[in-house]
Amino acid sequence: MGTAYKLNCKHCTYSRDVFLGIGFSHMYLSSILPIIKNTEARQRITAFISDESAKHDSYEALFVCGKCNNLHNELFLQIKSNSDRYEINYNCSRCSEPLPSEPLEELSPTTTVLTCPNCGKKKLDITSYMDWD
Numbered sequence: 001m002g003t004a005y006k007l008n009c010k011h012c013t014y015s016r017d018v019f020l021g022i023g024f025s026h027m028y029l030s031s032i033l034p035i036i037k038n039t040e041a042r043q044r045i046t047a048f049i050s051d052e053s054a055k056h057d058s059y060e061a062l063f064v065c066g067k068c069n070n071l072h073n074e075l076f077l078q079i080k081s082n083s084d085r086y087e088i089n090y091n092c093s094r095c096s097e098p099l100p101s102e103p104l105e106e107l108s109p110t111t112t113v114l115t116c117p118n119c120g121k122k123k124l125d126i127t128s129y130m131d132w133d
C-alpha cells in the first residue's frame, strides 16, 4: 500500500531510504497509538479513541525542514471530531525549527525537487523501489 523510495545526492555521499503512504497500522487510532512516543500526543489521541465522531487521516510522510532542509520520515496524523481536532506536529531534530504541517505524501522521481540536507545542493535523485505494508 505504501511506497519505498531511495534518495541519493549526486554531489555528496548522502543516501537514505524513505517509506511513504498508508500501512495497515494507520487504519485505527488504537493501532497508531503504540507508534507514538510523545506523551502529550498519546494523551490527545487516547481521548479521541472513545469519541465515536472522531475521524482520522494518517500515513507515513516526508516532512522537509524549511530552515535547514533536513528530511524527516514521520507519521502524519490529523483527527477531527464533532467537538475537537488534533494534528500531530514535529520539530526538526537538527535545527529545532517546527516542521511544516503539510508533509509530502508521495514523491515523484521526475517532478519532486528536494534539496540535499547534507550539502545543500539540488536535487536529490529519487528512485521508487517497492511497495510495503
Ligand SMILES: [Zn+2]
Pocket: 065, 066, 067, 068, 069, 070, 092, 093, 094, 095, 096, 097
Ligand atoms: Zn531543520
Ligand SMILES: [Zn+2]
Pocket: 009, 010, 011, 012, 013, 014, 116, 117, 118, 119, 120, 121
Ligand atoms: Zn549532497
